[in-house]
Amino acid sequence: MTEATSIGTRRDLMRGAAAGLATRVCLRMRQARAAEKMSQAQAEYRDTPNGLYSCAMCSLFEPPAACKVVEGEISKDGWCKAFALAD
Template sequence: MAKQQPDRSRRSFICTAIVGLPATLLLRGAAASDKMTKPQAEYQDTPNGIYSCGLCTLFVAPDGCKVVEGAISKDGWCKAFAAVD
């Protein structure tokens, strides 16, 4: 009889782990950012010639970007620059 108790707890643990794993992965994926850091994007606070974040399709006013983390300047520039058509 004493042997059945560890089997039940092991079975409960395995079932809980199987059920909880997808939920954990979903929550982790939702928290992870798909954005680049400023160094990865080679972001600079100054424009690159006539090109600046304010003229980029990825710029989100007033100080955001769809692909670069953190606050950015509309006068900045990075390698992900995509000109407005």
Template sequence: MADPLSRRTLIERGGLAIGILIAGRATSRAVADEEIKEADKIKQTDAHYQRFPKGPQRCQICLQFIPPEQCKIVQGPIFPQGWCQFFAAKENAQ
């Protein structure tokens, strides 16, 4: 009589379970890393962030801006029309 759970089936299911476990842990780590990164960013007050542009300078055309409302170096939320002292225009920005 054949065993309904053959060695091959057990190996395949075990591999799938391990894959799911690894994917879950990687996702949790990515979320934790993102939270740490946000906490490590410069506070808006320290960056002299404002919710309005400074002349033609605004977050929307800054190298550090991540649409729709994040910045690589300053804690969010960041408005596209905002500005801070670390503004650096993208090449060909208008």
């Protein structure tokens, strides 16, 4: 009976360790994604549209004032070289 108890305990321990490792990996990936954003200077961001194209039309724009790839506050009327027309 002690053998069955210790096997169950080891399995629980291994499952817990695996879950903890997966959680750490996910957290690090989230931090890495945040660090991958370009500065506004690198993206050549400007507060004015490029003709008809503006951040509001871009698939990377996150309302009300953010971008998936450019750091800082982003105007919906702005534009940068990372512009990707939303479908």
